[in-house]
Amino acid sequence: MPVLYHHTISAASRFVRVCFNEMDFTAELREELPWEARPEFLRINPAGTLPVLVTDNGHALCGPHIISEWLDESFGVFKRDRRLLAEDPFRRAEIRRLVEWFLIKFEQDVVRPLVRERVIKLHLPSSNGSGSPDPKMLRTGRANIRQHMKYLSWLAGSRTWLAGDRLSYADLAAASALSVLDYLGEIDWTDSPQAKDWYQRVKSRPSFRPLLADRIRNLAPVAHYADLDF
Numbered sequence: 001m002p003v004l005y006h007h008t009i010s011a012a013s014r015f016v017r018v019c020f021n022e023m024d025f026t027a028e029l030r031e032e033l034p035w036e037a038r039p040e041f042l043r044i045n046p047a048g049t050l051p052v053l054v055t056d057n058g059h060a061l062c063g064p065h066i067i068s069e070w071l072d073e074s075f076g077v078f079k080r081d082r083r084l085l086a087e088d089p090f091r092r093a094e095i096r097r098l099v100e101w102f103l104i105k106f107e108q109d110v111v112r113p114l115v116r117e118r119v120i121k122l123h124l125p126s127s128n129g130s131g132s133p134d135p136k137m138l139r140t141g142r143a144n145i146r147q148h149m150k151y152l153s154w155l156a157g158s159r160t161w162l163a164g165d166r167l168s169y170a171d172l173a174a175a176s177a178l179s180v181l182d183y184l185g186e187i188d189w190t191d192s193p194q195a196k197d198w199y200q201r202v203k204s205r206p207s208f209r210p211l212l213a214d215r216i217r218n219l220a221p222v223a224h225y226a227d228l229d230f
């Protein structure tokens with residue numbers, strides 16, 4: 001069976017897991033702590049980043065973009081109306097643009113600093129940067145949330161799904177990233193009703209349920225995290 005190296009609070013890992021569920025693709029999940037820089041994992045992916053899929057024939061596919069493209073080329077073409085990449089090249093480009101937006105820009109601006117300060121520092125040894133959250137990093141990440149939520153609300157309010165008329169990788173990437181922040185209670189949904197309506201639709205999909213069951217050691221989610229009608 002293929003093996004997916006992932007981490008519960010990694011938005012990129014969550015994205016790939018939801019994509020697998022949408023495509024009915026089964027893989028064994030192995031949680032990896034990338035900050036440990038485990039030699040065995042670095043031999044699989046020298047970059048030390050997540051997620052990594054090791055296929056049945058031993059190929060290591062590293063990163064959410066590589067894995068999702070491989071998934072589409074291998075299985076998506078047979079899914080017809082359930083395909084997560086459009087057939088039209090310009091629509092495909094828009095989907096890829098938004099996947100990059102949420103898994104790279106949103107990650108850098110918001111998810112990474114907040115996760116590091118609020119989650120990763122709880123698990124790091126004292127010799128490797130553990131300690132109290134940095135208030136400046138928290139303020140910066142939270143300020144950036146507001147700008148990104150405005151853009152997400154515009155997308156959700158002007159399109160059926162984020163990249164067009166059908167659910168796509170763009171929706172799964174955005175929802176996976178938001179689910180991390182929602183777990184931590186970092187999103188004020190009252191300020192973004194259009195984004196909230198869109199997120200509820202994605203959150204209610206069967207493919208998303210395993211994410212709602214995720215729990216981080218020593219850190220419980222906010223009360224509404226797994227609630228489909230929040």
